[in-house]
C-alpha cells in the first residue's frame with residue numbers, strides 16, 4: 301500500500317509540471333469559452349507555454365470568475381463526462397459550483413489516500429468522519445479517500461455529540477476527522493462525559509478553517525492524542541486533501557505533481573521569495589472538469605524550500621495564516637484574526653475560543669471588544685488580571701487598544717462547521 305510516490309526527483313517533478321501545465325492550458329483553451337476569452341484578452345495562445353517559467357504570463361482568475369458562467373463555471377468537458385458536482389457557498393452571490401469527471405473523482409481519492417498514508421494510518425484504522433456530506437466536498441473527500449486507502453470509514457457527518465461518542469466507543473474509532481471547531485467540541489464532550497478511558501482515538505485530522513496553536517494544544521491535551529494533522533483543501537481544487545502536515549508538523553506537504561502552487565504579493569501580484577507570506581495561487585495539472593489556471597485562493601501562506609526531515613519528496617507550504625479578505629481595519633491598523641489568536645495563545649489562563657466585535661461608539665471612535673473564554677478550571681477572580689495582560693499584549697504586539705471581556709469556559713458557541721471569529725457591527729452591520 302503506497303500512494304505517495306517516494307522517488308519523485310526534482311527533474312522528474314519539473315517535467316510532470318511542465319507537461320501538466322501545457323496540457324491544462326491547451327485543454328482549457330480548446331474546451332472552455334471562458335478561458336479562451338481570458339487568453340485572447342491576454343494575447344496568449346497555448347503554444348506560448350513552453351516552460352514552467354511561462355506560467356507567470358498567464359492571466360489570474362478569481363472567485364468572481366466562478367460567478368460569470370454560473371451554474372457551470374470553467375466547464376471544460378462535455379456534460380456527458382461530468383459525473384458529479386460540488387459547491388461551496390460564496391460570501392456574496394451564487395454558490396461556486398465545480399464539475400468533476402470520473403478521472404477527477406478517481407484522482408481526488410488517490411490524492412486523499414496519500415494524506416491518510418502520510419498521517420501514518422494503516423488498513424486496520426477506523427476513521428470516524430465528522431464533516432458534512434452533500435454539496436460540500438468535505439464528507440465525499442474523506443470518505444472516498446478512506447475507501448481508496450482501505451481503512452474502515454465510520455461516516456457520521458456532523459451528527460450530534462451523543463451519536464459521535466457512542467460510535468467512537470462502540471466502533472473503537474482510531475482516527476477522528478473534522479473541522480478544527482468540531483474537534484474542540486468533541487474533545488470537550490469526551491472530557492465532560494468522562495469517556496477518555498473508553499476511547500481509542502490516537503489521531504485527529506482536521507482542517508477547513510484556520511485554528512490557533514492554543515486550540516490545537518487544547519484539543520491534544522483533552523483527547524490525549526499523539527498527532528493532530530492539519531489538512532488543507534478547497535472546493536475549487538477538488539476539495540480536502542490537497543496536502544497535509546507530516547509527523548514533523550512543520551508545514552503542509554502538497555501534491556506538486558497534481559498542481560502548482562505560487563505565492564504572490566496580493567498587491568503587486570508578483571511572486572514573493574520563499575519564506576515570505578503572500579496569497580496562494582493554484583494551477584491544476586490534471587483536472588478535467590473545471591481546470592484551474594492561476595486561481596487566486598485568497599489564502600495567505602508561505603512556501604518553504606528546505607526539504608523536510610521526514611524525507612518525502614513533496615514540497616511544503618506553511619499552515620494557512622489567514623485570508624486576504626479576513627483582514628479588517630481598526631483605528632487605521634490592518635489586522636488579521638490570526639494576529640489576535642497568536643497573542644491569545646500565549647497568555648496562560650486564556651482559552652482558545654474568542655470573538656472579535658468591532659463597534660462604533662457614540663463618540664464616533666471604533667472599539668474592538670475581545671470576548672475571550674477563560675481556560676478550563678481558571679478562577680473568575682483572575683479576570684481583572686487576565687484582562688489587563690490581554691489588553692497590554694494586544695497593545696504591545698498589534699499597537700491598538702481593545703476592551704477584553706472574560707467569559708466562562710465553554711460559553712462561546714461551538715460549531716461542527718467553521719467558526720466565525722469577527723463580527724463587525726460598525727456602520728449598522730450585524
Ligand code: DLL
Nearest residue numbers: 388438507508509510531532533534535539540620
Ligand atoms: O473547507 C475543504 C475542506 C474540508 C478542507 C474539510 C479540509 C477539511 P471550502 O468550503 O471550499 O472547502 O473552503 C475552503 O477553507 O480556502 C481556506 O480558507 C479554508 N481552509 C481549508 N482548509 C484549511 C486549513 C473546504 N487546513 C477554504 N487551515 C480555504 C486553514 C483552511 N484554512
